[in-house]
Amino acid sequence: MIGGRTRLAGVIGWPVAQSRSPRLHNHWLARHGIDGAYLPLPVRPGDLASAVAGLRASGFAGANVTVPHKETAAALCDTLDDAARASGAVNTLVFTAEGIHGADTDGAGFMANLAAHGVQAGPALLLGAGGAARAIAGALLGTGVPVAVANRTPDRASALQAALPGVRVVGWPPRDLAGYALLVNTTSLGMAGQPPLALELGNAPAGLVVADIVYVPLTTPLLARAAERGLRTVPGLGMLLHQAVPGFATWFGVMPQVDRETHDLVAADIPAR
Numbered sequence: 001m002i003g004g005r006t007r008l009a010g011v012i013g014w015p016v017a018q019s020r021s022p023r024l025h026n027h028w029l030a031r032h033g034i035d036g037a038y039l040p041l042p043v044r045p046g047d048l049a050s051a052v053a054g055l056r057a058s059g060f061a062g063a064n065v066t067v068p069h070k071e072t073a074a075a076l077c078d079t080l081d082d083a084a085r086a087s088g089a090v091n092t093l094v095f096t097a098e099g100i101h102g103a104d105t106d107g108a109g110f111m112a113n114l115a116a117h118g119v120q121a122g123p124a125l126l127l128g129a130g131g132a133a134r135a136i137a138g139a140l141l142g143t144g145v146p147v148a149v150a151n152r153t154p155d156r157a158s159a160l161q162a163a164l165p166g167v168r169v170v171g172w173p174p175r176d177l178a179g180y181a182l183l184v185n186t187t188s189l190g191m192a193g194q195p196p197l198a199l200e201l202g203n204a205p206a207g208l209v210v211a212d213i214v215y216v217p218l219t220t221p222l223l224a225r226a227a228e229r230g231l232r233t234v235p236g237l238g239m240l241l242h243q244a245v246p247g248f249a250t251w252f253g254v255m256p257q258v259d260r261e262t263h264d265l266v267a268a269d270i271p272a273r
Contacts, residue, residue, distance in 0.1 A: 002037050009251045010039035013066035020266050021064055024244055027265050028256040036252050048072050061251035062094040070131040077102030086138040088163060089131030092247040106132050107139030109243025117234045119209050121145045122181025125174060129156040132213055133186040134163060141166045150174040177204045185212045190220035197222045201229055212236045217271040237267055
């Protein structure tokens with residue numbers, strides 16, 4: 001039950017009903033016996049600034065930010081962590097007496113998901129050039145991994161390259177996968193309700209690892225095709241789980257664990273294919 005001392009956080013998006021973050025955070029709150037609640041917060045494009053100000057004034061500890069607000073949210077912050085400055089996007093807001101702090105935990109969440117699957121990143125090709133791509137590219141570059149980006153809109157790819165000069169831009173769709181150890185879909189293609197990602201894997205090297213940040217369905221068409229070719233795959237749900245850890249720890253004061261119970265609970269109502 002929510003009371004006067006309940007610590008509040010939530011996820012801001014439009015739409016936001018599909019987000020599994022409330023299920024995840026409320027599971028951790030119950031596990032640790034914390035007097036807290038994590039709420040879905042539907043906010044229309046154009047209303048983000050007033051919504052964030054209202055949440056902070058209402059005593060919320062902070063909020064996650066999802067599409068389409070990640071880049072707009074960065075401009076509302078008084079301070080940014082290094083990842084958010086590099087990506088130009090924010091997925092975690094922390095409200096303090098001094099102001100609003102913004103963090104981008106997507107890159108760290110992606111890297112933690114790779115590690116959880118026993119994958120050591122090598123030369124990577126990212127599909128897409130949005131906020132998630134920037135975060136993942138920054139995290140990979142930070143570990144010395146060469147990164148190339150392909151995007152349907154060349155201007156977006158060029159903007160990412162300008163923000164992260166170590167990135168190489170290649171044409172869309174990428175036709176030559178030789179030389180890459182990691183292929184990452186950072187677009188919404190393949191998500192339930194969206195068209196599938198049309199990418200040929202015929203010339204994929206045998207050691208290529210294929211990762212997808214889409215987690216609805218759990219096995220996207222891209223991952224299914226990769227598995228059929230005998231390629232190693234990394235589903236996207238783990239990134240959602242791992243990127244949530246720093247925000248929860250900051251808002252609620254406990255470092256949660258990403259374990260099998262947590263994974264299975266969040267995955268329970270997500271279609272497999």
